[in-house]
Amino acid sequence: MAEAAVLEGSNSPAPADDASLKPFTVTLIIRRFDSEFDDEPRWVDYDVELFATDRILDALHKIKWEQDGSLSFRRSCAHGVCGSDAMRINGRNRLACKTLIKDLDISKPIYVEAIKGLPLEKDLIVDMEPFFASYREVQPFLQASGKPEKERIQSVAQRERFDDTTKCILCAACTSSCPVFWTDGQYFGPAAIVNAHRFIFDSRDEAAQVRLDILNDKEGVWRCRTTFNCSEACPRGIEVTKAIAEVKAAVLRGKPDVPKSDLVSA
Numbered sequence: 001m002a003e004a005a006v007l008e009g010s011n012s013p014a015p016a017d018d019a020s021l022k023p024f025t026v027t028l029i030i031r032r033f034d035s036e037f038d039d040e041p042r043w044v045d046y047d048v049e050l051f052a053t054d055r056i057l058d059a060l061h062k063i064k065w066e067q068d069g070s071l072s073f074r075r076s077c078a079h080g081v082c083g084s085d086a087m088r089i090n091g092r093n094r095l096a097c098k099t100l101i102k103d104l105d106i107s108k109p110i111y112v113e114a115i116k117g118l119p120l121e122k123d124l125i126v127d128m129e130p131f132f133a134s135y136r137e138v139q140p141f142l143q144a145s146g147k148p149e150k151e152r153i154q155s156v157a158q159r160e161r162f163d164d165t166t167k168c169i170l171c172a173a174c175t176s177s178c179p180v181f182w183t184d185g186q187y188f189g190p191a192a193i194v195n196a197h198r199f200i201f202d203s204r205d206e207a208a209q210v211r212l213d214i215l216n217d218k219e220g221v222w223r224c225r226t227t228f229n230c231s232e233a234c235p236r237g238i239e240v241t242k243a244i245a246e247v248k249a250a251v252l253r254g255k256p257d258v259p260k261s262d263l264v265s266a
């Protein structure tokens with residue numbers, strides 16, 4: 001006799017007729033665009049059989065593999081690490097691979113479209129080059145002189161100072177949710193500032209002032225109007241607006257000194 005399935009985190013066997021184990025039909029309405037055939041983007045409906053535990057990425061795969069192979073979107077890791085599948089789902093920027101069907105209201109269609117503010121290439125794919133150009137401009141790499149005999153030592157407190165901004169996966173969910181970025185494509189955008197923060201507050205780095213001067217530009221940190229869309233959109237839970245505020249303060253007052261008690265000598 002076959003063994004009864006056991007629900008995760010429970011000692012009880014799963015009921016044979018558990019509704020969550022049955023597929024149901026969900027309607028996705030996807031904003032499609034192909035410059036070869038379309039003058040303007042168009043919304044197209046798809047009915048898909050899904051389980052509650054499926055993700056929007058699974059729904060997109062089912063549509064591509066079973067209904068229309070021309071549907072185009074980016075994805076790689078499928079587990080919230082690579083940052084390639086940010087898109088607008090029901091008007092909110094999210095990662096398709098981290099958005100479960102059971103967390104959406106499936107009594108209505110689910111709207112899926114490309115992120116805003118970057119040039120639309122095809123369907124859910126945008127041109128990320130302007131986003132990465134801003135990222136490159138803030139010099140997102142460690143700049144330190146001298147050659148220590150071993151590693152460059154850092155205290156726990158020194159490391160914690162920039163821990164939050166190390167979590168960025170460059171998905172662009174923040175930058176493409178920012179109303180300032182929508183209206184002024186020249187604005188560096190929150191993701192570039194987050195990645196500048198990661199090095200500005202690193203005790204081993206010696207180029208903080210260079211980055212602060214870059215972000216003191218008219219398209220830099222002062223363009224931020226503290227609307228918090230970026231913090232709400234970040235799938236990594238980074239306090240983006242707080243990081244921007246810290247960079248603004250550092251532009252005005254310089255990189256803060258590390259408390260003497262936290263100093264570690266190399």
Ligand code: SF4
Nearest residue numbers: 168169171172174234
């Ligand atoms: Fe994505 Fe968050 Fe990084 Fe912005 S800060 S690019 S939303 S991970």
Ligand code: F3S
Nearest residue numbers: 178224225227228230
């Ligand atoms: Fe934009 Fe975030 Fe500032 S949404 S205005 S960068 S707080």
Ligand code: FES
Nearest residue numbers: 078080082083097
């Ligand atoms: Fe990599 Fe979603 S596919 S983050």
